[in-house]
Amino acid sequence: MKNTITFLCALFIFNINFAQSNKKVLFKVDKNYYEAVDKWVVYPSEKEDKTVTLGFIYIDRQAGFTLNYEYDIELTLEGLKKGSSLDNTSLKVRLTKDFGKVAILTPQQVKELGLPEQPDWLKIYKKDAKKVSYLTKIGYHYNHVGASKFALTPLLKAYEKEPHFAGLEFELSYAYNAIGEFEKAITILEKAIHNNPNNYFFFRELGFSYKNLKRVEDAERTYKKGISMSDNDFEKSEMAVNMAQTYFELRNRKKFDEWAKLTRKFAKKGARYAKFIDYFESNWDKK
Known part of the structure; x- marks a missing residue:
């Protein structure tokens, strides 16, 4: 069994292209890590300019x-030259938003390096790939890094199987809201609330959908319901500031003051949402 070294933050940050015109070796470094899931990728090595690092990205x-770090590759006049690996040690890098872009290997490059389409060890992480719990968690990870359009595929697969699975409806509605598909989010949330009317997160997302569709009265009613149900002051302040922003944009001072007061009630002093209210007030006459 291999030993595993896990790093909780990215080790390499970059955004450049590598090319070797002699042998037409080109690595186009233009993909975010969440676009390269289950792919072989390369990224610049810390060793030297003509060396890149090979890895495989998975969730x-x-x-x-x-x-999963594999080994370094040297770009030579003869083509790609496989470097040394870590022998029996597996180096795993947990990717964060600061991790730079990567280049996805072409099928020809995968073949040239003698790589399998996917490494054998990936099967361990894919053994539950058809389960609703697995698909929901994968969708969560995409949502968590701001890649909600990629979250839709696993979440919709899960939704077809078990729509009311714990956490699934929230992740799916969140993904739809994040990509601007507000009507689709509402459809999911109405069914979710009918099934479980006590989850304030559903009302938070539904209020956001209504707000962005300019359905102000529906948004206000929904946020008030969510605030009354929630026991989390941060979530309450988020719902309140969304309505305050809406009335700031509509230049309705009476309603703005009402929601500004609620925001300050729930937001900690100096917190981001409290500062938003300060900004709206100081810029009221400038808009």
């Missing part, structure tokens, strides 16, 4: 986006 159900 660990618990830890999230992960890069």
